[in-house]
Amino acid sequence: MVLAFAFFLALVPASAQLNRDQYARLESALGETSFFSGHLTGFMLYDLDSQRVLFEKNSQIRFIPASTTKLFTLFSSLLILQDSTQTLRYVADGDTLRIWGSGDPSWKYKEFAQPDFRRLLAPFRAVVFSDANQLSPEFGYGWQWDDYYFDYAAERTSLPIYGNLVRVKKSGSQALVFPASFQPYVSTTTRPIKELERDFHANTFEYNPLTFQGKEEFIPFLTSAQLFVDLASSETGKPWIYRADPLPAENQVWRASPLFPLLKEMMLESDNFIAEQLMLMVSDRLFQNLDTERAIEYIQKTYLFDLPDQPKWVDGSGLSRHNLFTPRSMVALFDKLYRILPEDQLYDILPTGGRTGTLKNSYQAAQPYIFAKTGTMSNNHSLVGLVKTKSGKTYCFAFMNSNYPYTASVVRREMEKVMVMVREML
Structure with a gap:
């Protein structure tokens, strides 16, 4: 005082x-x-x-x-973080690595130095992922509900990938999305909308080929544990399995990326x-x-x-x-x-x-x-x-x-x- x-x-x-x-x-x-x-x-x-x-x-x-x-x-x-990110916590269990995310947003997001997941996972046959350590919800207290399809309101998760965003590219009058695994869920509509839009409750997307402008490059996807392990499996070439295990008191910490580039981008x-x-x-x-x-x-x-x-x-x-x-x-x-x-x-x-x-x-x-x-x-x-x-x-x-x-x-x-x-x- x-x-x-x-x-x-x-x-x-x-x-x-x-x-x-x-x-x-x-x-x-x-x-x-x-x-x-x-x-x-x-x-x-x-x-x-x-x-x-x-x-x-x-x-x-x-x-x-x-x-x-x-x-x-x-x-x-x-x-608190000082010079590096807090990427994840893990426990080795035979040929399986058990992982709990710590919030690091770097993985496949923008041009940040990438956590070397392939090296971390190399000695293991499979990964068991849990998000039981995340107590905060995906959206913050007081956020506007109708911001859900704007890139500035991507969901918060324990171990994000792609910034929890789908990337949108205009090819002629067609909307292409990345990761490509989302493409089957893109459809056309006659509604007079100018951008690709996501359904509020699901990862289904639609656009109007006659009015599509493609100016919005990113759109948040609806996160889920199963979707994450599917995307992580595809990216690492290792099978990821979701299991909501509590984080053991004894665990190891992986701090995988420099912090300052994230701080600079944020600011x-x-x-x-x-x-x-x-x-x-x-x-x-x-x-x-x-x-x-x-x-x-x-x-x-x-x-x-x-x-x-x-x-x-x-x-x-x-x-x-x-x-x-x-x-x-x-x-x-x-x-x-x-x-x-x-x-x-x-x-x-x-x-x-x-x-x-x-x-x-x-x-x-x-x-x-x-x-x-x-x-x-x-x-x-x-x-x-x-x-x-x-x-x-x-x-x-x-x-x-x-x-x-x-x-x-x-x-x-x-x-x-x-x-x-x-x-x-x-």
């Missing part, structure tokens, strides 16, 4: 580090006559060197953070699937089971007990509208990240205005000045990270918006005006 109290004290002399004109300009840009008066906005600007708050507006109010939640996942992963591309799987790996590392809720509770009570305001944090990705964070807690968390990550890695992992990731097309400048995590969902848009000013100093900020009636691009343009002002005057 001492650290939290110290952070609050920093609010008291907030304006002392800005001159009267600078303070008035920020107050005008965010105040009652500004664009931001039409909806809920919270802002904090923080000096990382002096550890003092320069300016704040509604920084004590809780906002839906959307994908800025991934900063919490990043922090947890760095502390730059705001990959929800990776974020959710990271929290499962954190839970496995801590408790030998996959329980996101328990992992979050542990992180909050240990490493984040001193945040100015207790977050309501429920998932790894920010897909849930039940997440609620204040701008000053976001700044406090980012300050922790700033202290534990080497500077080159921090800048490498953050989207850069006009250059990389989710900021590639915004906050453009000859010299990049915004390095931050974005978060967007309907009527909510936030940005948390670093701003480099013309004096050469770097400040931390959290800029959070909720309940606006326009598109996110409208809010983003007005936010950019404020951040340009900060860059120019400090």
